[in-house]
Amino acid sequence: MSALTRLIQRLKELPGIGEKSAQRITRYILRIKREEAAELSEAILAARDKTRTCERCGNLTEDELCEICKDPSRVQTEICVVEEAFDIPLIERAGVYKGLYHVLGGVLSPMEDVSADELRIAELVGRVKQKGTKEVILATSATTEGEATAIYVAGQLKGMGIRVSRIARGIPAGADLGLADEVTISRALSGRKSMDSTDQE
Numbered sequence: 003m004s005a006l007t008r009l010i011q012r013l014k015e016l017p018g019i020g021e022k023s024a025q026r027i028t029r030y031i032l033r034i035k036r037e038e039a040a041e042l043s044e045a046i047l048a049a050r051d052k053t054r055t056c057e058r059c060g061n062l063t064e065d066e067l068c069e070i071c072k073d074p075s076r077v078q079t080e081i082c083v084v085e086e087a088f089d090i091p092l093i094e095r096a097g098v099y100k101g102l103y104h105v106l107g108g109v110l111s112p113m114e115d116v117s118a119d120e121l122r123i124a125e126l127v128g129r130v131k132q133k134g135t136k137e138v139i140l141a142t143s144a145t146t147e148g149e150a151t152a153i154y155v156a157g158q159l160k161g162m163g164i165r166v167s168r169i170a171r172g173i174p175a176g177a178d179l180g181l182a183d184e185v186t187i188s189r190a191l192s193g194r195k196s197m198d199s200t201d202q203e
C-alpha cells in the first residue's frame with residue numbers, strides 16, 4: 003500500500019469522514035509545509051497521551067483535577083450533570099452557569115446494554131453526600147434515554163435534602179446539547195424545574 007493510500011484509509015476511519023473528505027484532507031496535507039504536518043501529527047499524539055479524566059467530575063484534563071474543580075470561585079454547592087465531557091464547553095460558552103459539573107459517561111440504554119453501574123452515578127451520590135451540595139441540575143439530553151437517565155439519577159438522589167432540577171425543554175426533543183446554541187442553553191438552564199415538585203404539589 004502506498005503512503006498516500008494508507009493516509010486516505012486512516013482518515014476514512016475517523017467519524018464523519020467519508021471518501022471525499024478523506025481525499026480533501028489528504029490534498030491539504032500534501033500541500034502544507036513539512037513542519038506543519040509534523041505539528042499536526044504531534045498534536046494528535048499529545049492530546050491522546052496527555053488527556054485524562056478529572057478524578058472528581060470526569061471532565062477532560064491534563065491534571066488530577068480539571069480547571070473547573072480547581073477554581074475556588076465556582077459555586078461549590080451546585081452540580082450540573084452532563085452525559086459527556088464535551089457537553090461542558092458548550093454550557094460554559096453560554097456563560098450563565100457558575101457551579102461544578104459531573105460527567106456520567108453516557109446515558110442508560112437497554113438497547114446498547116448500558117446499565118446504571120456503567121455510568122458515574124455512584125460517584126455523583128458520593129460527591130453529594132460528602133460536600134455541601136444544595137442543587138443538582140440534570141442536563142442530560144431530551145431524548146428518551148436522556149429523560150430516563152435523568153429520572154433514574156433523580157431517584158438515586160431522593161431524600162438527600164437537596165434540590166434536584168431538570169433543564170427546561172428549550173432544547174428540541176431528541177436533540178442533544180451539541181446542537182443547541184448559547185441562547186438556548188442559557189434559557190434551558192434558567193428555566194430548569196425541580197424534579198420532585200410533583201410529589202410536593
Ligand SMILES: [Zn+2]
Nearest residue numbers: 056059068071
Ligand atoms: Zn473536575
